[in-house]
Amino acid sequence: MKRRTFIRNTSVTALGVSAFGILDSYSKNLVVGPNLKVNEQRIADRIAALSKFGRDEKGHGYRVAFTNGDIEGRAWFMEQMKKAGLDPIIDAAGNIIGKRKGKNAALKPIAFGSHIDMVPDGGNYDGPLGSISALEVIEVLNENKIVTEHPLEVIIFSNEEGGTIGSMAMAGGLTKQGLLQKSQSGLTMAEGIKAIGGDPDKIQSCIRRQGDIHAWFELHIEQGGILEKENLQIGVVEGIVGIAHWEVTVEGFANHAGTTPMNMRQDSLIAAAKFVIAVNEVINSVKGNQVGTVGKIAATPNAYNVIPGKVVMGLEIRDLSADKIEMLFKEIEKRAAEISKSSKTTIKFIRQANESKPALTDKKLQQIINTSAKALGLKTKFMQSGAGHDSQEIARIAPVAMIFVPSVGGISHSYKEFTKTADMANGANVLLQTILTVDKGN
Ligand SMILES: [Zn+2]
Numbered sequence: 285m286k287r288r289t290f291i292r293n294t295s296v297t298a299l300g301v302s303a304f305g306i307l308d309s310y311s312k313n314l315v316v317g318p319n320l321k322v323n324e325q326r327i328a329d330r331i332a333a334l335s336k337f338g339r340d341e342k343g344h345g346y347r348v349a350f351t352n353g354d355i356e357g358r359a360w361f362m363e364q365m366k367k368a369g370l371d372p373i374i375d376a377a378g379n380i381i382g383k384r385k386g387k388n389a390a391l392k393p394i395a396f397g398s399h400i401d402m403v404p405d406g407g408n409y410d411g412p413l414g415s416i417s418a419l420e421v422i423e424v425l426n427e428n429k430i431v432t433e434h435p436l437e438v439i440i441f442s443n444e445e446g447g448t449i450g451s452m453a454m455a456g457g458l459t460k461q462g463l464l465q466k467s468q469s470g471l472t473m474a475e476g477i478k479a480i481g482g483d484p485d486k487i488q489s490c491i492r493r494q495g496d497i498h499a500w501f502e503l504h505i506e507q508g509g510i511l512e513k514e515n516l517q518i519g520v521v522e523g524i525v526g527i528a529h530w531e532v533t534v535e536g537f538a539n540h541a542g543t544t545p546m547n548m549r550q551d552s553l554i555a556a557a558k559f560v561i562a563v564n565e566v567i568n569s570v571k572g573n574q575v576g577t578v579g580k581i582a583a584t585p586n587a588y589n590v591i592p593g594k595v596v597m598g599l600e601i602r603d604l605s606a607d608k609i610e611m612l613f614k615e616i617e618k619r620a621a622e623i624s625k626s627s628k629t630t631i632k633f634i635r636q637a638n639e640s641k642p643a644l645t646d647k648k649l650q651q652i653i654n655t656s657a658k659a660l661g662l663k664t665k666f667m668q669s670g671a672g673h674d675s676q677e678i679a680r681i682a683p684v685a686m687i688f689v690p691s692v693g694g695i696s697h698s699y700k701e702f703t704k705t706a707d708m709a710n711g712a713n714v715l716l717q718t719i720l721t722v723d724k725g726n
Pocket residue numbers: 399410411444504673
């Protein structure tokens with residue numbers, strides 16, 4: 285953006301007149317000039333407005349993808365987009381896309397947004413923040429008559445919480461089989477996509493290829509408690525962790541719990557207990573942010589008077605590095621072999637197919653986010669995302685970056701999910717400045 289544009293706009297808006305010469309309730313709070321700022325009240329108002337769509341009988345959030353609440357929330361969002369001059373369309377995967385022309389039509393678009401669907405009993409910030417802030421960026425540009433060099437696209441992906449379906453389709457990863465899977469709504473993905481105005485028969489038409497998108501940005505709540513605990517305002521996301529799952533089966537021998545002496549037992553649950561501890565020790569034995577969990581366990585026959593003959597567990601490892609996940613798993617296998625020997629049991633691993641690979645964000649974009657945040661006087665931290673996001677799908681076809689803001693108490697996927705208005709505005713301001721910087725070709 286040119287400095288001259290700034291100066292001209294400053295004089296106009298200093299009179300409390302928006303870029304279109306219309307006085308409105310928001311324009312008087314607007315700060316323009318080199319410190320172009322988002323309107324935090326408008327963000328808070330829209331978060332509140334969207335949260336009214338999709339409620340269960342207890343009054344809790346139920347904007348699960350493809351349900352009535354989702355359909356109504358999407359209609360409301362598209363209405364807001366229209367008011368901001370975006371003229372939204374729905375692609376074949378049900379993604380909502382609003383385009384704003386740039387000065388140079390030959391350039392590829394800078395895209396940003398998130399999702400507005402939620403998990404059952406979900407919160408009002410996971411997804412809506414990035415979606416509403418994307419719209420806010422457009423509003424601020426409109427009010428200040430700023431036309432970017434690149435075309436801009438606000439994208440609201442469909443069914444993020446049900447497996448990043450819309451973004452997966454855009455990145456070319458949604459298969460025919462995937463379309464037949466049941467979604468949380470009870471409809472298959474294909475039926476659900478139809479219900480929100482997409483066209484599963486033409487799913488290929490929504491695919492973007494490498495080079496089609498200049499850069500993708502997603503502002504999101506942290507969903508963890510690190511930023512709040514460390515009193516920081518902005519998380520610069522280095523990547524979204526990969527997740528690998530194994531089914532672990534320990535086989536011993538089920539026998540009478542009264543008549544089998546302690547030294548003659550092949551107790552699979554004892555071996556499993558040692559295994560759970562060993563996983564925790566291995567994960568903690570190396571530096572880094574890796575996490576590993578045995579979150580699931582079932583013993584058979586599961587009775588007072590029988591020594592457990594078989595235990596099936598679920599092991600999960602997450603990290604930003606696929607190599608590190610493999611290294612940690614090899615260590616766990618070694619420990620399992622020792623436990624198996626000492627307990628006279630067998631321990632077998634079956635790797636599960638639902639694995640997600642780590643998705644790294646673009647290093648240059650990370651730096652631009654960090655610099656933008658610092659220039660706004662905000663304290664930042666480079667961090668990983670332990671939760672999945674649409675950005676991980678788009679990372680396959682474009683440079684991506686994510687901005688995190690604090691979640692109060694680290695709570696999300698809950699009606700208690702909350703992010704302070706000032707933090708939302710900080711994130712949206714960083715998004716705005718980052719987009720403008722990237723647009724200028726830095
Ligand atoms: Zn989300």
